[in-house]
Amino acid sequence: MNVLIVLAHPEPFSFNAALKNTAVETLRQAGHSVEVSDLYAMGWQAALSADDFRGERADASYLDLSREQEHAFASGSFAAQVQAEQDKLSNADLLIFQFPLWWFSMPGILKGWVDRVFARGFAYSTGRKYASGHFHGKKAMLCITTGTASTLYEPNGIDGDLHHILWPIHNGMLAYTGFTVLPPYAAWMPARVSEQERMAYLKGYASHLGRLDSLEALYFHPWEDYDDTQRLKPGVVARSGVQWNPRAEQSRLDAASHFTPGQR
Numbered sequence: 001m002n003v004l005i006v007l008a009h010p011e012p013f014s015f016n017a018a019l020k021n022t023a024v025e026t027l028r029q030a031g032h033s034v035e036v037s038d039l040y041a042m043g044w045q046a047a048l049s050a051d052d053f054r055g056e057r058a059d060a061s062y063l064d065l066s067r068e069q070e071h072a073f074a075s076g077s078f079a080a081q082v083q084a085e086q087d088k089l090s091n092a093d094l095l096i097f098q099f100p101l102w103w104f105s106m107p108g109i110l111k112g113w114v115d116r117v118f119a120r121g122f123a124y125s126t127g128r129k130y131a132s133g134h135f136h137g138k139k140a141m142l143c144i145t146t147g148t149a150s151t152l153y154e155p156n157g158i159d160g161d162l163h164h165i166l167w168p169i170h171n172g173m174l175a176y177t178g179f180t181v182l183p184p185y186a187a188w189m190p191a192r193v194s195e196q197e198r199m200a201y202l203k204g205y206a207s208h209l210g211r212l213d214s215l216e217a218l219y220f221h222p223w224e225d226y227d228d229t230q231r232l233k234p235g236v237v238a239r240s241g242v243q244w245n246p247r248a249e250q251s252r253l254d255a256a257s258h259f260t261p262g263q264r
Helices: 016-029 064-077 080-091 108-117 162-175 195-210
Strands: 002-007 033-038 094-100 139-145 185-187
Touching: 002 016, 002 080, 016 139, 016 195, 033 080, 064 185, 080 108, 080 195, 139 162, 185 195
Parallel strands: 002 033, 002 094, 094 139, 139 185
Antiparallel strands: none
16 A cells, blocks of 8 residues: 655654654555655645646636646646645555644645645546545545643533544545545644653554554545435434544553654
């Protein structure tokens, strides 16, 4: 399996980087091919703009981004940086977003990666979404860190159910474009726990990755559950995600590591 990890953290010795390193080591030991896009190290430009298109534009007098993306896809005229990331994604069977949860979402640099790489024509187009999405047959997963404890992200927690917080990413970016979305892995407030607990997070993540083939994908209603207005049909009970207790996802196993993980 080919895996693409997109890392969004500015500190190379952060715990996010440690989680990324664990994923690379674990997946390669299992025989998978792994490629990493370290957005900060790459100097990734987050803003989608006219600079994403080279050569003749569809309309040089007015910047319609979706039209220009579609034109660039058809003519092979995306900027080199965008094209390189699209090539990586085309080759990947599994996409992993690795990031700290900032303001209940992903860092802006990672959102900018999605804005630019998930271009119209390449990632989505008319009539091609969800089960018929362009990335149907590929898998995706989030690995995140938080600044607070897991209890805050339970259904009765002050910050809200983690699946609700991640819904715009899980549904609006990944499921929308056709990915099968695997359950996320969360390392809760690594900056505020012991070194032993951080090591346990790393071992827990390695175990999570070792079960990729058996993880139950997050649930999204199939197309046939919706009517012509794309609302759930009468009698269909709305549900999403899985019954999931974030504290149960935490591994409290003692582990050793050959590197010292950062904090967040």
